[in-house]
Amino acid sequence: MTKYRDILRLSSMGLSQRSIASSCQCSRNTISEVLDRANENGLAWPLPEDVTDADLQYLLFPEKAQASSRKIPDCEYIHRELAKSGVTLSLLWSEYCEMCRLSREIPLKYTQYCNYYRKYASTTKATMHIQRKPGEQMEVDWAGQTATVVDAEIGELLPVYIFVAALSCSQFAYVEDFLSQNQESWITAHIHAFAHFGGVTKILVPDNLKTGVEKSSWYSPVINKTYQEMAEHYGTTVIPARVRKPKDKPGVEGTVGIISTWILAALRQQTFFTLTELNEAIADKLTVFNKRPFQKKPGSRLSAFLDEEKHALLPLPSSAYECAIWKVATVQFNYHIAVDKMHYSVPYEYIKHKVDVRVTRGVIEVFYNHHRICSHPKLYGRPGQYHTLADHMPDKHKQYVQWNAERFIKWAEQVGPSTATVIRAILTGHRVEQQGYKACMGVLKLADLYSLVRVEAACAKALSYTPSPGFKHISTILKSGQDMVILEQAAAAETDSDTRPPSLHGFTRGASYYGRN
Structure with missing residues (x-):
């Protein structure tokens, strides 16, 4: 003007x-x-x-x-349409001219049309400085730029992802590198950041990545279950930034750009073979970065953190959070679930039900409707291993699992010594011990059809003519009644021993032998 x-x-x-x-x-x-x-x-x-x-x-x-006779464009509509893919000012101006022709109004020239919108856009893009309270927010994000480490075995360059955390008030920063952006790396980075700051902020402000937010929404975002559990452990809360709104976390966004220059670019000429080496170099550069003085105000990030923010942080819990991964599994007909190619038993009542699985470094926990139903030590090594608890089995399956040589021998000893000898002979007569389990069970189950005394007598009869009798031998003796002969002879021998005086000789023929009365 x-x-x-x-x-x-x-x-x-x-x-x-x-x-x-x-x-x-x-x-x-x-x-x-x-x-x-x-x-x-x-x-x-x-x-x-x-x-x-x-x-x-x-x-x-x-x-x-005087008011212009030309039609003034709707700048709010232009701003909203430009956010859509492929829409340009030139396209909108041509549509605006066509609308003016249909309504018999005079349109603006393209330059004036653009000037109207630029004036509107300059007011809508106005920014406001928000004074953050000490200890209120920690902003976290992955840096867009990556570093590299060299695989010492094959010489291949591996990409390394950079985690950045910054406190909103003092801008005090923490940086760490990881080989992956998975859930475990995301949680571990937060744990190390809390330890570095020596406390916890009241609010965590992440991006809308899947390891932090399962479903983004301005009104009711769904936080990742592991991330929420970690936040509850440290007594903080997660409030994610809006989608495509980097100004919701300007602290970490600005720090990411500075880190890319003062740390990653400064280390570009060095070669690292392990993450430990790279992290040590980053830690040295980070210390220098936090001590660099501000350009437009006195002090540095470190001095601002020590003077203003450190005392306002929430205290750390007595123990660090143990990283846990949550998964969903379906209980199969063998009452087991598969987790990382390992199999863990679940009570058989939950067959074909979906359960939540919490996986930590040493324990597998299974939940149904937020109630823990079982837990197992985590299996390592070759895939396909099973960890089964007997309490999770149906009764019939428990009996089968309890079959072993020791149990069969103890059971046979309760019948008699001959039965125990037959059972041992059956078990040792097979190359694989389990092959004789059914035969042992058959011999011992014969007592249900006959009696313990007859089974013992049949085993004694079988041992009299073979050192390794089987189930068929014992069954045939019992069916034919040959065991009864032994029992009758034993009873007769006991009767004779009771009525006759003991003989002085080892063998004496009686009167019946010679046919005399």
């Missing part, structure tokens, strides 16, 4: 039009025209106090205040 007030003031001081034009940064023709209009309207310096710049323009050039 032309500085009409300054033109009249400088003219009253006796300056030439050339000097006035140089001071007000406008042409001499404009100066001459303003002074002529002022003389015509009787305006002279000093002006009345109630005359504003807008009033002065209306008095000098009333024609400029």
